[in-house]
Amino acid sequence: MKCIKLLCLLLFPAVLIAQKATITGVILDANNLPLSNTNVRTILNGSVSDSTGFYFLEIDADQQINIIFSHLGYKDVILNKLLLTTNETFEFNPILRTDITQIDEVTITASGKKTAGAITTIAPEIIRLIPGANAGVENVMKLLPGVSSNNELSTQYNVRGGNYDENLVYVNEIEVYRPFLIRSGQQESLSFINSSMIQNVKFSSGGFQAKYGDKLSSVLDITYKKPVSFGLQIDANLLGASATLETSSKNKKLNSITGIRYRDNSLLINSQETITNINPIAFDFQTYENYTVSKKLEIGFLGTLSSNEYRNNPTSRTTNFGTLNEPKSLTVYYAGQEQNQYKTVSGALKATFHVNKNTTLKLIPSIYHTVEEESSDIIAQYQLGAISSDFGEVSNRRRLGTQFNSARNTLDALIFNLEHKGIFNKNEGKLEWGIKYSHEDIRDQLRESEFLDSLGFLIRPSNIDFINNQPADPFDAPILALESVNATNYVQTDRVATFVQYSKQLDWKSNAVYFNLGARSQHWSVSGKNISTNSQTVFSPRAQIALKPNWKKDMFFKIAAGVYHQPPFYREFRAANGSVNPDVKAQKSIHTVLTNEYSFILWDSPFKLISEAYYKDLSNVNTYTVEDVRIRYAANNNANAYAYGAEFRLNGAFVPGTESWVSLGYMKTEENSDNRGFIARPTDQRIKVGILFQDYIPTIPDVKMYLNLVYSTGLPGGSPNYSDPYLFNNRLRDYKRADLGISYTFVDENKRAAKNSWFRGFRELSGGFELFNLFNNQNSITNTWVRDIDTKQQFAVPNYLTSRILNLRIRMRF
Template sequence: MKINIPLLLALFCLPFLGFSQTATVKGVILDDAQLPIVNVNIKAGNNGTTTNENGFYELKIPANTDVTIVFTHLSNKRIEATFNLKNGQELEFNPVMKTEIEQIATVVINSNTRQSVEGVTSITPEVIRTIKGAQPGVENILKTLPGVNVSNELSTQYSVRGGNFDENLVYVNEIEVYRPFLIRSGQQEGLSFVNTDLVQNVDFSAGGFQAKYGDKLSSVLDITYRNPIKFGVRADLSLLGGSIAAEAVSKDSKFSGIVGLRYRDNSLLINSLETETNVEPVFADAQTYLTYKFSDKFHLNFLGNVSLNKYNFKPQNRQTNFGTIDEPVALLVFYEGQEKDQYLTTFGAFKANYFASEDLTLKLIASAYHTTEEEYFDILAQYRLGEVNSNIGDENLGEVEFSEGIGSQLTHARNDLDALIFNVEHKGDYKVDDESTIEWSVKYTHEDIRDRLVEWEVIDSAGFSVRPPIFDIPNNQPYAPFEGPLEAFQNVRATNGVQIDRLQAYGQWSKRTMLGNNEVFYNAGVRVHNWTVNSDIPNQDGVSSSTQTVFSPRAQFAIKPDWEKDMLFRIAGGVYYQPPFYRELRDSSGTVQPNVKAQKSFHLVLGHEYSFKIWDRPFKLVSEAYYKNITDVNPYTLENVRIRYRAKNNAEAYAYGLDMRLNGEFVPGTESWFSFGYLKTEENIDDRGYISRPTDQRLKFGVLFQDYMPNLPNLKMYLNLVYNTGVPGGSPSYADPYQYQNRLRDYKRADLGINYVFVDQNKTYKTGWKRHFKELTFGFEIFNMFNVQNSITNTWVRDVYSKRQFAIPNYLTPRVFNVRLSTRF
């Protein structure tokens, strides 16, 4: 198999021949009293095993074929279950052995039918943990999917099909999670909430999702943390930090728990940037997911998280070269001062599950999220903007010889935020018959946010203080002195106390049946969301309270024709609302506007899936065309990862595009995919005409590729490639965005990882030091392998002579090397 990538990768991109394909079925076998059964005989063909004293078993079976496993015991009726699993897939199967009724079951895992009909992309934890990136985790995988834009490797934020970072829902075990409010750059983010060491399953939907998911406009990321079935420890160590996760289960299998600790230090990445700094970016968190089974009908879960982000930043100097070969220009900056940020978040949630019968399940979820955030900085930047010596051989090559702009910028902030969010929710689902299910929920949320915002910026150009261009006083700086009072170029001061009460509910019906010889799936539902905003301080119009209600009907239909070719067609749509969260209520002056409406979007998604085989290996082509019509739009500006809203519903927008993804076993035993996305999204502000939205990214190509050496299969290669066309580069402060529609450079990035596997499920040892490990890998990683200069935003610097403003690109990380050790006991 020939791989058309650089010679550096060629040695690692050869197919592996002759490797047997297997999958794993494991679990705990219980009796009627929910107690583990010892010495259950488990057999599949010539392979067999027995359960231990905890009722645990683990069995290897052939992949990509129907395999019947037989469970037998002297005191219980036997069970037969048929499986069809992918190569390398692990399935947890926990049967209950009855003393009365013989049980025969067929488990349909082949082709992920549920995800297909619902328009959900499912990602395995093994892929998440192995694929390399400067910001590892779920978000690192999402950026290779079509329709998803992650153009900042230091950030865990992503935009989907033209939406912004605030338009994405994230759930962990049906519990909605939040992210900090004040973070303004990817350097400050640190860790994603999702701990990949705890993950069992990841589902992602980029639009047209069901009513059971909340009120956001763009996407749903639905994470499931696993319930352990035996003791285990997983550890990971690299130059960027480390993680450890431990899991265990009690002897009676009633209590199980998993705990994860993570530490990350981004100094290796931040010190590679063009700004020379003394920086201490330290991020740490602890998470746990616990389950106690009081009986076979009542289970109680707890999800907890404590996260601390500390970011101490002392910039020293920076030089950015830009312009053209004929007219090179450079920006030199010398800094004084520092920035100190701290974000402490705690989160806890209880989830009670009551299995009233085989058809009825009732749930009660109560959660609390608390964040205290501090953002303090005083930074003086003195800059020179000038022409660069481009004479090859000159001893001053690359230095600024003629200054076109000289000035300074002093920025100050003392921002504090304290937010407390409570949720109480009842959920239920009732299986009407073998084909139909009804699901419902009622949820109450209380949000209490206390916020002090103090930011100002003073700009000096050639000895003259630059005033904000929003006053009618004549000002001809820097050519003539200004005799009016001094005024900061930007000055935002606000103190807010806001309470938001929300009442949400949904009901939906799903049915899977036959239409002639064709399989069909229906889903229809509606959400209702009522919210009341109360502000301690009235806005400019004297408004301090507002109550609004929205209804969101949604529907899906899928059909799998009885054709020789394995195809599925899907259509989904509905009206989606996004009631404003706190940041969407706060305008550019820091004032809260309680009467901001919910943004409204009509979704229409047409999907097609085609499953086929090449080289006798499975492949799938997934295509989706989509259209969004968005009204009551709240326009915003994007500064790195900070979003600043206008807190006005004075725009309308649209988005449409095409997403395609081809995934399969390009190399036997590994999953890889190639994705393509086309997007166009524009907005019309105050009826002035349509311009590109900040997330208007036209073309997207993503590749996730895995390979290994044919004669050395333990040497594995993981490649993560992303190419995005540039998004709009933004505009200077107070500028009209209609006059600034230039785009940033195209985003091109390749991350490579090469691992040597000492121990894994296919290579175990019974003697020697390796016998203590279930997995042991060591490797190195190359981030931004081709050292491409990508930029995320522009810094705007004015020319003192012509009054022009130059867009200086803020470049992201260059090539960085890392080493990593991963193990599991």
Template sequence: MKKLLLLVLFPSLLFAQKMSTVQGKIVNKFNDPIEGVAISYLDKGTTTDKDGNYSFQIPIRKTVKVTFSHVSYKTILKKFTTRGARTINFSPTLTIKTEELEEVIVKNRKKEAQGITKIDTKKVETVVGPNAGVEAVLMTLPGVSNNNELSTQYNVRGGNFDENLVYVNGIEVYRPFLIRSGQQEGLSFINSHMIQNIDFSAGGFQAKYGDKLSSVLDITYRKPTESSTQVDLSFLGASVTTEGLLFKDKLSAILGVRYRDNSLFVNDKQTEINFRPSFTDIQTFLSYELSSKVSLNFLGNFSLNNYDYKPLSRRTRFGTIANPLELIVFYQGQEVDRFQTFFGAFSMDYKVNENLELTGIVSSFNTQEEEYFDIAAQYNLGQVNTNLGSENFGEVEFAQGIGSQLNHARNDLDALIVNAQVRATLKDGNNEWRAGAKYQRENIKDRIREWEIIDSVGFSVRPPHHNIGNNQPYTPFTGPIEPFQNVRAQNTVDIDRFSGFLQFSRKTSWGDHDIWFNAGVRGQYWNVNPVGGASKSHMIFSPRAQFAIKPDWNSDMLFRLSGGYYSQPPFYRELRGFDGQISADVKAQKSIHAVLGNDYSFTMWNRPFKLTTELYYKDLSDVNAYSIDNVRIRYRADNVTDAYAYGLDVRLNGEFVPGSDSWISFGYLKTEENIDNRGYIARPTDQRIKLGILFQDYVPNLPDLKAYLNLVYNTGVPGGAPAYADVYEFQNRLGDYRRADVGVSYIFIDNNKTTSNKFLNNFEELSAGLELFNIFDIRNSITNTWVRDVYSKQQFAIPNFMTGRVLNFKLRMKF
């Protein structure tokens, strides 16, 4: 009888041993149980009871994907793998879905009505480029440009790098002061692996944003809902991002560590160098829920850029087919730079009730920068033999210019920026009020010791402004030898700023048409107090407005008009002139914006598309004119310039390939300036034509093999002028900027793909790919080096070329 009973029970016991139990309790962030959570797995399903409890069984030695979903909470996906029969306890905390339904115009068009471009974070993860990330995506948009692939800085509609606002979680972030080359930048402040939302406005933005002339980039870092770690490896560096929940899921934490090395690009340039860069960045965002109404947040960042640069030689050919020239340079010396920044911000969000929210923020930014170099160069500028029958064809046969130069710098800067601010948001039905006030203190200590000596065929070249005659060889020259450039200054400046804003928004209707409008004003008072000089106070007001209407038409269209009177109070860089001295009298630059836009959403090939068009005009006054050398901006520190900018931006985005969003953008820009009433000339950022394509595709029979293309074409910008030269006499342009980067990747496993491979089941995501930068090996130029011809006294503009074709391998893992 016992044998018979054992024989009957054996199959059941055997089956039971092949199953594991998953059980737990599902709650929200306030530790309240959630009833009715749908749990689906292996074509089966169950739900939680009134106490939030659940239980189900899964087979052993098999990875099972389980989905937890609820109409009021965000869905989460979890993988379970067991090697033996056991009980797994899993008690997740679901995050409430936050949908501002009362503020949606129609089809969630609020951002579009505000003139804000919302960028998909997946684009940031997949974009191909030497500096892949948010900025790389921005540079494919119309109106946004930069001719330097080693830099993350960008120009928007004729503005320069200093005219762009960048926010992370509502906190303005800054970039180092002394960096003069894209090679020195290293890493962007924004860690693309920590991002949840990306909003961008190219002009006509609201009063809640700060006092800049060109654009706003508004980044939101995410609050994790589960634990995970992502590792990215490539020939250019590495990054690790880990996130999770602690203290009964009340504390969400995300930490990112990045390392970058640009030597792969720099070693491909025409200058032979020993280059040992080291760019390191550590960033964290913490959020603690004190209660259902109060949360505390911390955003911290530390970055260290060590830039060791030792040039050896350079060989550059330029000129025309009929008159080719070659520059050969031999170097001695080195450059050793160090840029170290610290940033920390505490904030508190208090939700008083359903209609009123308050936010308080205190933050501090410190940058310590050293720029030390001694580089001697001996150059030979010669004509290239173009006679096909000559034995010396292609070689330099006649030297037009022979000379040398010595560049020296011992520059140190220490800047501390601290601020405190409060913001409030009040909602009343379709009305919304926003207000804020901010105090900021800036302390900058800057020592400049920088000079350049130029020698041409044994004669020291003095600066053009010297007043000592030279009648050699008939009369001996007894005057002192002066450096061609010599900047010596020591500045200590304290700047106090008080700013605030008030704005009103309303969503309403006009008949069957939906309408949204916004009106607001900003104000700022600041006092510049240079040590050893007279202090100066200034004040500005900046009224702004936006209007959008969605007609009740068969065609899905949205029209918007925005503008205002924008002002940009000077930062430290804008107060410092070419001579290194501080001018406290510099006023705010001003600009009247007018932006007219249209969004047309339609269906083509049974897939969604959207055409966005914007016309804009800027009338600028009290402009502080500047010159650009790579990414260093040098200001005149005066307000004697007027300028204007106008243009057209067009972008078509949609599913050119089913399931993959891509876009094509086109921009036309004209911007000119009138310096001290001498007449209008092109501004340094006059980028007339811009074409950008961001395209992604996949192999139909192998959808896990994906391809990405990033293509940019920009017409040339003005090439600058030699030191002390009149910019009105040097209006030649650099060549057009043309670049195409392509990448392919294969996804081994992700949330949408399962596998029976035991090794791959250790990963939540795993992909590998190859990136080919500058696939056509086009030599784009970024600036000019100016070389003298001793015979004709002419100065030649020698283009400084950027990177060539480079291959990169990339590996991504997520646990």
């Protein structure tokens, strides 16, 4: 054992230095009212709550700490054996009573407090520090075993065999929507979530509670900060910049956090094979305001504004592909341009009313509006050649044809939500309920076409009969696009969703038992111009049960099961030809998730091993194809499917004072359309490995290293448009990527600048560099299907992603 420990210390050099974690929250009395001037102390230090009951205390990380909450006239609350990792923030809201001393023994490990709700917590500081082409929450989530995304230009992700549309995202209990028309990752730029504004992050990859909405795959639950003092943070790098302002009034009743972000993806896009003149500009403004009206009433406001303009003038592209025996090269010459705009604005109010010590009521109205426009005219002439094995030169070039793609798409979506939630606590039990009304008004115009010709002969749709006897007879048939979509849709959807759930903790033979039982229902009605009105209702029972046995080893077992429905949104109503089918049913999935958490101390540091096995039985499946990040549904329910897998994640302080993890996942998902047999779904990614590692130089601890590595087996390569997916079973190559970040901390909470130093004006200052795609792997997300008109053969040409890129970064806080 000593040899193993010595080897690990040699591999992961570090020194034991004092690192900090934070505990924060609001202290309440028995009437659920804020309690000011409460002492919060450890053996080494202490703090006092303010007039709103808020407290903030820094403690030593990676050590078991006892914390005492005391106030004259009230019995103490004692929090025993609190164990947090470096930079972890733990929220604890104690209630002080006059009749009993409360003692709570909580073991917090690197992934947070054990819960019965199938929730993973992620430290916000990790999200802000870990490098990635799209740094942020999604960048870190892709290192979790059940989450996959083989496109560093996109913030979208798949969870356990689901697609991008099957994930719920909340910010302060307000549901977030993503743009509709974006078709490629390089058009996305910014995620909705501003990482600099985050307080807490919770994520569930399946088996989540009834209080979360109607989606099939996952929940990402974000909480933005409530600042207690002034702060200004600025981040800048070669891809963009951001500024975050935190303010709080003198009486702490009004606080706000506001973020502005700018991003230009040119550095990433220009590393790809297509030579282009590109101008992808994204701007984002977000603010969250919170006002405490009284001891019982609190009002919050979340406002967002984003504008994304994407202009692209491609000139040429050369891609080498094929096999070692038959290497090929595709050369494409372009003319034309692509100009897209995506503009969204949203606003939401959140009123929280504490009726009494047991009951809390919430009212959340929100509105979301997006206007998206696509204008594209691209002409591509392409030729195919063989690569010489001797000199690597391209020979035997053949001109395959000319392709003309045109698009004039516009979408205007207005979504209004009005939601009520309630919580009732009594005798260690919690009853929660909610009702939500939503109105969706979608106005969509699709104008897309593709023309293809070779040597002047126009290739026509295969489903149209005509006779071409040129040159003996003149060819006077009208010119038709090989593929085209021409549709105008006006669709309104009204939804009413309700949920109720009850949770409680019990003691059973000295063992702790947690359970949560609940159910959801949703009724929706679809109407619109030239479509028939249709209504449907679904019901979804769900349950989670957890057991914490009274063993010497810290083990925790959970089982979650339930029925999950995904009522169709507008994208799922719309078929590939642009028509709307209002009769599309809700997709249905029966989840079963088994979980074991084993927490232990190794080398005087906390570790946790999380193991999960799951099975999903899907029916009423609406089949789809994926082109980059664009999903095109068949708008039917003619398939059934399944997904099963196992996942493991070991995380903890591999290097003292840091948090790292290693994850491994296996997953298989297949679908059966019209009883033709099971084939791989577009998200069938079998093996996934993710590594997040943090380290620092022992002699210079201010020099820190952040590394994330991802390996996953190849996804199905897809099929050409309007082709039978049962005839195309190829897979993309395996995805391999490593991103490295090196930073130096000039000033932070533990390293104050000297009085005569010009650094003295900073509360925090760090700078460094990042290497994206460290090993310069050629990864691809989709194939471009090229037709050889002479032989009628179609070639799957991989669309390679970004190569190795150097990025410089600076971060400062005042």
